[in-house]
Amino acid sequence: MATQTTTQEGAAIVVGPRTPVLWSKTLGTLIREQAAKHGDKDAIVVPWQSTRMSYRQVEDRSKLVATSLISMGLQHGDAIGVMAGNRVEYVEVFMGAGRIGCPAVVLNNTYSAEELRQALARANCKMLFIATRIGTRSLRGHIAKALGACWPQTDLRHVVCFGDAPNVAEVSIQTYASFLQGLPRPIIEEARLESIEASVLNSDILNLQFTSGTTGMPKAACLTHHNIINNARFVGSAMKLTSDDVVCCPPPLFHCFGLVMGLLASFCYGSSIMFPSDNFSAESTIQAVVQHKATALLGVPTMFISELAVVKEKGYELTTIRTGLAAGAMVPSKLMKDIREQMNIEGMLIAYGMTETSPVTFITSIDDSQEKRFTTIGRVFPHTSAKVVNSRGDALPFGQRGEICTSGFALQKGYWKDEERTKQVMRPDENGVIWMHTGDEGFIGSDGYGRITGRIKDLIIRGGENISPSEIEDRLLEHTSIGESCVVGLEDHKYGEVVACFLSQARGASERPSDANVRSWVSQKLGRVKEPHYIFWVGDPGTGNEIPKTGSGKYQKHLVRRLGNRLVKARRSCSNPKL
Template structure:
């Protein structure tokens, strides 16, 4: 049997815009809790959130922006972010998510690439001075006309040349007839969001997504989690990424659930506190976040018994971590989601009743109204079930395209509409998909294909290993050799010899990492994706490795 699966066709796709769908939910339950932003002390009902979103949409249109214009959001998690997500959708503006880790060169590239006319930014966060960086680029952003900074109304000094977000919001009219008029004229196939994909080489590409893309993806993600208006979802993952914005915000808003932001940036203690105090029923996170929560010295102090579901995604989910999350955090119905920004993002997900064995070893089955297949990367032909190849996705979730880059779009989406993910996967007889690595991460040692994920899962079983990443390094004799970066559990003294002894007789000799390093952290993106290429770069430099020489 070929590695191909097609999702269910019910329930039907939502053929509304984000604004219309949200208004319908708000009309059904105006008094229900919609948002808790704990670090800001903000609590809004669906009716209040709708009023603020309409007021902001009015303000943006009154500022001179017109449907189709691009406006950037450069901020960690807060209520202004959610308001921008809803207001821009109502006003037909394209929200451009700017990574809070970006610095001046990356910011300049992103804003100019898509032609942002305005930007809403945090003032500062830890060592990042966002307004300072914007001022530094004065004169280098020819299309940027207005900059707004997220303030606490009536507090703090003014920022010369920039407008307070609270003033922008106050300039709008909650009953502005133009908002309803613009909203009526929008199509659900209109681009509404641009997210920059962090490529390991070259400049980031602006994945352009429509109402139809992300609204439906958020809805079906919530369906997998069985969300209802009784649920409260704790969202510590960044909103600038699909994980927070779609798997978090839109999953909640399409089901009338409450959104809970524990903090602006990730902090395990505030997550645990928020879950306990708000009686959250759901919790999202990447594996490194769940590890930080589980291993926090005060973990046992918190009552997490209200938890039921959530999503672990963003990078491969270690089986041992998944087991701990289910057993120690009460997340008996946690699901695994897999996808990429270009597919809005989720194409496969486990459900709340997926058997635990499948939940900890796969990324679930294809989502409704989507198709997935596994193909031979060289020939493009479908491979038999159980054989690895490149995972491809087709359906409503596939992006509109890369902004202003027809050539890159054609490289990613073939003539039959399949998005080529670059991920290596297998599909079993029941249609469960397992991600075994990235095509570019596969290590070929002496003719043997090795998937780093397999070695990582094995090393996670070591009782003193907290986290591990495996990469391939150049080797003159074998072509490539394995290298493992290991974060030991707190207070544990782990040695290279102990790791090698653990491997002996349990995995093939060629799968035992030649190089082992103990580190405190991994290089990663803001969303928790491990940057393996940086590990390779650091080790190659340390060992003076080149493809034609060895250490």
């Protein structure tokens, strides 16, 4: 995958290859093509449900969902919401809705009842599919509280439950089985379904993805058939997926990682994708890898950290995984090394992007050197361009840090009914090319490989000096007694901000290191200015039992900062009431 690098009046821009030609097909077309090509081969494997579906069954079941939606009055453009764990019904609903042009609003399965109500209202959902339970968490209260409250004020008219349907007087609720049976609704003729499917364009919205909210209020990114099908195709190409592969996918389907980089990337190449549990379980993931001989493993860094601990603790030997994908957050080089050595994954790749770019724009290659695969985000996708800009928006030369910007086929259509916030991040240049301003700081080398140094909003400004949390996090993870590290800047009256870290003790470590040891460990390699001023350990009073994360496993640094500032104030209050 050759990437062109160009310099225009000192500005460095990288341009991905123009081949292969972008697909113009819709999801419905892809489903029918793959069913004809792969037939009875396993498409979806869900061990925790003891269920599997062939490519032909995906076509049949999605068709049944599509006709059921039509019979209930849904039309092209009507949004449907899905709130559930990784399960076979999720795939059926997403595929079926996409066939008839109904955007699927994938809802974070950690939402509170109020967050669910707000999301349904903001996305104008006409129908909701919801599991009554995800893992050990019951969602019956969500159905009663959220849906009962929003029923009169929103477009929501139907609720379908994966599981028993609770009795809520205000809401029309049915089970998934009764929804599919369709009685006494009218039978949808084949010709009518074909006509509706033919009206769907690849420029139509296929999926509404709420941003993960690591920095505050989430927005709904509008992703088209063209966006995510081509993105999935290029992800699968980078992994060299074939119909012989079994892809293990713990990331959730409500996130682009699980839905696009997992499900659709696998689907584009006739691979089998396996969802080991409805919500993330490191133990279930490793067991599924061994039992089903997975050849590829996906995950965000925190998932791999937990899986590595299980491998070490239980003595698993992983021998079948030839490739994998780490994404969703900064991937420390130490973690990549551990994955290679302890999971025996030689072809581990790193992907970079954001929900608004469908999601991948940069990816490493199996053919890259180990140094490139461990320390960079790779090169840009085909039909994609990238540049780095300063705070004024001026493009910078190769090697200089600034904000990463990308353009090309993967850019979202915009934020759902939010033109103002769309214009804030999607800005045209002097030639009319639209660029997505990612909010990530990094640089691009003259060889076209990108490197991310952190979120611009996450940079710690200590006495006027910019400090990148990611390099401190990487260094902390190299300590054998530290299992997780999250670094943020906390308020300080002298320096403005100081470095703080939230740590968890590594599994198997006999004891956690002292604060002096942690600071010394950091300063040995990075210098004293980057030593953590404050050190917090998971499990101590006030810190909670885990570092705050999104449902997809990324650290919620705005919440971590808030917690840290509160803990510091409490310390000061106890030690000196005058402070």
